[in-house]
Amino acid sequence: xxxxxxxxxxxSKSAVKISLDLLSNPLCEQDQDFLNMVTALxxxxxxxxxxxxxxxxxxxxxxxxxxxxxxxxxPSLNMAVKRREQALQDYRRxxxxxxxxxxxxxxxxxxxxxxxxxxxxxxxxDDFEAKNKQLxxxxxxxxxxxxxxxxxSFESLIRAQVVYYSEMHQIFGDxxxxxxxxxxxxxxxxxxxxxxxxxxxxxxxxxxx
Numbered sequence: 001x002x003x004x005x006x007x008x009x010x011x012s013k014s015a016v017k018i019s020l021d022l023l024s025n026p027l028c029e030q031d032q033d034f035l036n037m038v039t040a041l042x043x044x045x046x047x048x049x050x051x052x053x054x055x056x057x058x059x060x061x062x063x064x065x066x067x068x069x070x071x072x073x074x075p076s077l078n079m080a081v082k083r084r085e086q087a088l089q090d091y092r093r094x095x096x097x098x099x100x101x102x103x104x105x106x107x108x109x110x111x112x113x114x115x116x117x118x119x120x121x122x123x124x125x126d127d128f129e130a131k132n133k134q135l136x137x138x139x140x141x142x143x144x145x146x147x148x149x150x151x152x153s154f155e156s157l158i159r160a161q162v163v164y165y166s167e168m169h170q171i172f173g174d175x176x177x178x179x180x181x182x183x184x185x186x187x188x189x190x191x192x193x194x195x196x197x198x199x200x201x202x203x204x205x206x207x208x209x
Contacts, residue, residue: 001064005056012049019045037179044175048168055164062156070149077142084135087128094121 019042022028028035098121101114 001059001067005059005064008052009056012045012052015045016042016049040175040178044171047171051164051167051171055160058160059157062160063153066149066153070146073142080131080135084128084131087124087131090124091121091128094124097121 019038022038023042025038028038094117098114098117101110101117104110
C-alpha cells in the first residue's frame with residue numbers, strides 16, 4: 001500500500017512538473033493559443049495533484065496506520081507462543097524425572113526423591129496448563145477477528161479511490177472541453193500530425209545521410 005501511494009504521488013508530481021516545463025517553453029510567449037492550452041493543462045494537473053494528495057492522506061490514516069498497529073501485535077503473540085513452548089519443555093523434563101523415580105524400587109531415598117520431584121513438577125505443570133489454555137482460548141479469537149479489523153480499512157480504501165477517480169473524470173472532462181477543437185476528430189488529428197512529421201523529416205537538417 002505504501003509503495004502504491006508513493007507511486008501515485010510521484011505520478012501526479014511528475015505531471016505537474018511537465019506542465020510547468022511547458023509553461024516555461026518559449027512557444028508560450030509566441031503563441032497565445034498554445035499558452036492557453038498549457039495553462040489549462042497546468043491548472044488540471046495541479047488540481048489532480050491536490051486530490052491525489054488528499055487521497056493518499058486518507059489512505060495513510062485509514063489503511064496504512066491501522067495495518068501497522070495490527071502488525072505490531074505479532075511480536076507479543078510470538079513471544080506468548082515461545083513462553084508456552086518453554087513451559088512445555090520444562091514440564092516434560094520434570095515429568096520424565098518423576099517417571100524415572102516411579103520405575104525404580106521403592107526404597108526410602110527413592111521415595112524421598114520421588115516426592116521432591118512431584119513437588120517440583122506441580123507448579124511447572126500448572127504454569128504450562130495456564131499458558132496453554134490462554135493460547136487455546138485467545139488464538140482463535142485473534143484469528144477470527146482479523147477480517148472485522150481489516151474490513152473498515154478496505155471500505156475506506158474503496159471510498160477514497162471512488163472519490164478520487166470521480167474527481168479525475170470531472171477534471172479531465174473539463175480539460176477536454178477546453179482543449180477540444182470542434183470538427184477535429186482523433187483520426188483527423190493523427191493525419192495532420194503525420195503530415196507535419198513528414199514535412200519535418202523532409203528538411204535537410206534531419207535527413208538521413
